[in-house]
Amino acid sequence: MRDFDSIWTELEPWLAGLESRREAVVRRLITGIVAVVPGGLAVILVLSALGLPGGLAVFAAIILVSILIGIVSAPFHALRTEVKHGLNNRLAAAFDLRYAPKPGNPAHFDSFRSHGLIPNSDQREFEDHFSGEAHGAEFELYEAVLRQRRRSRKRTYYVTVFRGVLIRVAFPRTIEGVTLITRDQGIFNALDGLMRSANGRRLERIGLVDPKFERIFQVYGTDQVMARYLMTPTFMERVLSLETALKGKNVRGVFDEALADGFGRGELLLAAETGNLFEPGSLFKPLNARERVETLYRDFELIEEIIALVLAPDEKPEWMA
Incomplete structure (x- = not known):
């Protein structure tokens, strides 16, 4: 960078x-x-x-x-x-990334939905696709805007139910089964747990030792041993750091062995509500204003930070030091 x-x-x-x-x-x-x-x-x-x-x-x-x-x-x-x-x-x-204005084939979009990381939608827009490699792992990130159709007695209209980034990482550690990281539902956790399944298998709640993490997240998995292998104290610290970096925008994710498709030994999907990133700013202001590019530059730093936190928490870019 x-x-x-x-x-x-x-x-x-x-x-x-x-x-x-x-x-x-x-x-x-x-x-x-x-x-x-x-x-x-x-x-x-x-x-x-x-x-x-x-x-x-x-x-x-x-x-x-x-x-x-x-x-x-x-x-x-x-x-x-x-x-x-x-x-x-x-x-x-x-930043050593590849950019495409529109993703040709949004990475595992249906898997994001089937795991409950994003809501159902009637209208979908995708843009600003970035891909690259960091710490020996391929990754890609793109923006999505999802809308649901609503009806009243007089009209049909659409409501935005998700605006943010969807991230796919070929995770460098072995993944077996499914381990889901979702938001804490408070008094509805028990009901939420009864409804969780993946690939025809029921997901069980995974008890973890980090009380700070469990106040924000719930973890479910098809294999208790594998889930704890993945959800190490270090990785939980990474997720909490990512939550801070994204200003608490509802980060959630899933490890799934079925998503490898030759892309890795298993994949990690992450969804986060970030608003609309990677925009050039207003054309009613001079183009060669330094602050315009600084704002966009910070969006790219966010990609760098996300990947560094997910893949290499002990290796931070110079600007994070």
């Missing part, structure tokens, strides 16, 4: 070169909106004067205004996408 100052030295000229385009697309967007909205009101008046019912006139004006705003804002959104992909590609290379 390169230090931020050297990365900024390379990125600043590129961003400065895009500044005139940014100013132009922002002017076009503002000018277009100022012109389109009054035009929409004029359309309503004209259609109403021609005898079209008021509701239909408003609907037609809304459709027209939406189309025109889409046209005038297209260059704005195109530049934002160009800046985002350019920054993420360059920063990923600096």
